[in-house]
Amino acid sequence: MNEELVRIEHLTTSFRIGDDYYAAVDDVSLTVRKNEILAIVGESGSGKSALAFSIMGLHTRARIEGSIFYGGQDIAHLPPSKLNRLRGNELGMIFQDPLSALNPLMVVGSQIDEVILLHHPKRSAKERKRSVIDLLEKVGIPRPEHTYGLFPHELSGGMRQRIVIAIAIANEPKLLIADEPTTALDVTIQLQILELIKRLKEDSGAGVVLITHDLGVVAEMADRVAVMYAGQIVEIADIYTLLSDARHPYTRSLLQSIPSAGAAKSKLHVIQGIVPSLQHLPRQGCRFRGRIPWIDEAAHEEQPTMHEIAPGHFVRCTCHKNFRFPNRKEEGARLAIT
Numbered sequence: 001m002n003e004e005l006v007r008i009e010h011l012t013t014s015f016r017i018g019d020d021y022y023a024a025v026d027d028v029s030l031t032v033r034k035n036e037i038l039a040i041v042g043e044s045g046s047g048k049s050a051l052a053f054s055i056m057g058l059h060t061r062a063r064i065e066g067s068i069f070y071g072g073q074d075i076a077h078l079p080p081s082k083l084n085r086l087r088g089n090e091l092g093m094i095f096q097d098p099l100s101a102l103n104p105l106m107v108v109g110s111q112i113d114e115v116i117l118l119h120h121p122k123r124s125a126k127e128r129k130r131s132v133i134d135l136l137e138k139v140g141i142p143r144p145e146h147t148y149g150l151f152p153h154e155l156s157g158g159m160r161q162r163i164v165i166a167i168a169i170a171n172e173p174k175l176l177i178a179d180e181p182t183t184a185l186d187v188t189i190q191l192q193i194l195e196l197i198k199r200l201k202e203d204s205g206a207g208v209v210l211i212t213h214d215l216g217v218v219a220e221m222a223d224r225v226a227v228m229y230a231g232q233i234v235e236i237a238d239i240y241t242l243l244s245d246a247r248h249p250y251t252r253s254l255l256q257s258i259p260s261a262g263a264a265k266s267k268l269h270v271i272q273g274i275v276p277s278l279q280h281l282p283r284q285g286c287r288f289r290g291r292i293p294w295i296d297e298a299a300h301e302e303q304p305t306m307h308e309i310a311p312g313h314f315v316r317c318t319c320h321k322n323f324r325f326p327n328r329k330e331e332g333a334r335l336a337i338t
């Protein structure tokens with residue numbers, strides 16, 4: 001088993017709305033290991049980005065409770081100066097939209113150089129230029145010397161995302177967080193970017209947290225998966241177990257709602273309703289119960305906790321034991337991600 005890199009304990013991230021704080025990340029505990037891709041998957045609004053931003057210390061107005069242990073210290077409450085040193089050095093982040101992550105007025109080479117300079121002020125301009133060219137090569141940019149002097153708008157979306165990745169890995173981070181890194185890109189480019197992230201992880205041994213709502217991406221990339229619903233982790237398992245033996249009704253519904261070759265003959269499942277907004281989240285009992293109303297209330301735990309049902313396979317609430325899809329055809333449908 002890979003060594004632990006980050007340990008998150010009882011992390012709660014709350015935003016102020018009106019006079020009250022509401023938790024978007026609610027008592028999340030997780031570990032990220034070296035040399036693994038941990039996917040965090042869930043619908044829009046489930047709290048994935050809020051969790052990623054909490055690990056990176058990027059929230060400016062949120063209330064953070066709990067701990068994030070990295071390198072022997074709790075980084076959840078570090079002062080900004082110490083956090084800045086970690087960010088961009090030991091912790092790197094790849095953002096969703098490359099265009100808004102880059103400065104439109106600065107050539108891309110200088111943007112990468114800036115990050116190296118910030119963390120290595122003693123390196124000469126010549127050494128840094130060499131590092132930038134090496135990085136551009138590493139992320140698959142053709143003609144790196146030429147590309148160094150281009151502005152973001154002169155590059156395609158895929159090339160811009162490669163620049164964002166170059167910035168994120170410039171100082172060889174030990175933890176890389178990729179927040180929906182391919183959502184803004186064409187399908188043909190998506191795979192190339194995912195392959196690049198995977199290769200960088202294999203080369204560096206970094207731990208990667210990959211945030212996505214796309215289970216196809218998860219199947220392609222992840223070593224382990226944490227499924228998030230309404231601010232909570234509802235299931236954690238290695239990728240093989242998750243795809244073959246998912247238990248939580250939410251995970252099973254997500255898997256069953258993917259159009260795939262295997263599902264062609266059977267009915268796809270449509271998850272009823274939407275993730276409730278922060279103010280309207282049911283904070284008591286199983287948060288998913290409103291979306292599976294055909295399951296007897298008694299099947300849910302009053303205070304759902306995570307249960308380890310097999311080594312490394314955790315499921316929240318007991319309702320999974322009684323869960324079935326309302327339609328028998330859905331029950332028989334099998335997931336086939338190719």
Ligand SMILES: Nc1ncnc2c1ncn2[C@@H]1O[C@H](COP(=O)(O)OP(=O)(O)OP(=O)(O)O)[C@@H](O)[C@H]1O
Nearest residue numbers: 015024043044045046047048049050051213277278
């Ligand atoms: N700064 C904020 N202030 C108030 N509420 C917020 C803030 N940021 C996020 N939220 C709310 O927190 C919840 C979780 O949002 P988050 O962006 O983390 O979800 P997500 O799973 O990453 O969704 P998406 O895939 O759409 O990015 C949502 O209800 C969102 O509206």
